[in-house]
Amino acid sequence: MKRTLSLLLLSALSLAAAQKVATPIAIGIAVAQTSNASLFGQEQVIGAKLAEKFLNARGGVGGTPIKLVFQDTSGDEAGAINAFQNLISKDNVVGIVGPTLSQQAFSADPIADRAKVPVIGPSNTAKGIPQIGAYISRVSAPVTAIAPNALKQALKINPKLKKVAVLYAQNDAFSTSETGIFQQTAKDLDLNIATVQKFQTTDNDFTTQVTAVLGENVDLVIISGLANDSGNLIKQLRQLGYKGLIVGGNGLNSSSMFPICGQYCDGVIVAQAYSPTQSSAANQLFAREYKAQYKKDPPQFAAQAYTGVQVFVDALKVLDRKKKIADWDLGELRVALNKQILIGKYKTPLGELSFDKDGDIVQQAFYVAQIKMKDAKNGTFVFLK
Ligand code: VAL
Incomplete structure (x- = not known):
């Protein structure tokens, strides 16, 4: 039974x-x-x-x-x-x-x-x-394959780059992973990391971090975060007077970010895993x-x-x-x-x-683009050679 x-x-x-x-x-x-x-x-x-x-x-x-x-x-x-x-x-x-x-x-x-x-x-x-x-x-493609390309391109644009500031979202797994690669690549390329600043993906106010960056007189800023936080960070960096180059990570690889940093997105360098011209x-x-x-x-x-x-x-x-x-x-x-x-x-x-x-x-192939803003909301990623 x-x-x-x-x-x-x-x-x-x-x-x-x-x-x-x-x-x-x-x-x-x-x-x-x-x-x-x-x-x-x-x-x-x-x-x-x-x-x-x-x-x-x-x-x-x-x-x-x-x-x-x-x-x-x-x-x-x-x-x-x-x-x-x-x-x-x-x-x-x-x-x-x-x-x-x-x-x-x-x-x-x-x-x-x-x-x-x-x-x-x-x-x-x-x-x-x-x-x-x-x-x-x-x-x-992982940060290891993508991120270094953006730094090499920044050095192509300005071979005299020496002093850099690194910022990243410490509560995000991708951002902490990416900043590790950015920092390692910066050292490999003989760049001097003057300051490393942390933020949260939920932050809106970056005065503390921007002040620290401005105090170091760097000629390159490298950002690993998501779209909203990184967009606002870039905007505040520019508004408070930073004039040098900016490299953004994969979290800045979307035109949805354009309305957030507006005209201040202009010139940001972002590595790409895709090109429309492929x-x-x-x-x-x-x-x-x-x-x-x-x-x-x-x-x-x-x-x-x-x-x-x-x-x-x-x-x-x-x-x-x-x-x-x-x-x-x-x-x-x-x-x-x-x-x-x-x-x-x-x-x-x-x-x-x-x-x-x-x-x-x-x-097989990776690319690097630079943001070109037309107005405060619209822009494009211009692919660099
Ligand atoms: N690539 C990032 C991640 O892995 C974001 C930008 C989607 O979380």
Whole structure:
């Protein structure tokens, strides 16, 4: 009797565990649609939606369309955890593109990793993200690959640079990671770090830090923060009289920041993991679609989110040729999909890419741009040679 009961229970459990993949194929997008992090998240939503439209118009996954399921992560860890849990257990997605911030990834990614759900980070650039677990990869090149380029470009613009000030948001995982690379590169380039100043991503008033920087008479300021804080910091630096060059990190790589520092954004140097002029066919198509709709060049965060969705679709296509996606068990598909993602090669708007053994992006080219403001709200990233 006991034995029959437990057998019954076992088969009921395995029935519950076996779950077919629903069509259209659901891919989760967990990015910041609200909070200050939405300054990046809005561009990510646009990029992901463009990928959905474009890839479905070309047959989706072997004739089966994909459907993006959006869950707003907002700007903190709790929001990202909640979004991930909903996508994994309620929306039954095959995988997740997200979250927006590295600070969120360190909390939310382990949940997906334990559930064996593949995650592709679209913008997490802190060191250590793919190492969170076997199911975590990213299409956003890390600070180690990106940040040094901006400092080398600053030295090209002004070879006499000697004394620098470094500022960073100490409550943000990406900013602390990036400033480490900036500071190391500055030393490697024989620059003298006169002062290191800390702030919070929630700060609005930077008088203390700016005063300290001005006291040192530096000719380069290097900032690692997110968009709102860094934008205000730049504005106050200029208003209080700083005249030298400014290098901003990945948190300044969005035109959403322009209305924050206004005309004072002018001249800020920012390294890029994407260029609208990248010559691949995949990018030409993406850039053309984006421009037709938004009347400007696509930004990095949109291109990376598009790429995240594309990697999922390309990997799904390979699996679909072995067995139609609708015939897979969801749990088994998630596991196979993660493996396929990591071994594939992809022709994307970022150029041709693949992943290293940890799941970190292997990307061919990086760029540096300088902000050129037209008026107090509008400007462009001008790519430098
Ligand atoms: N790249 C940063 C991060 O990893 C921000 C700017 C999205 O958190």
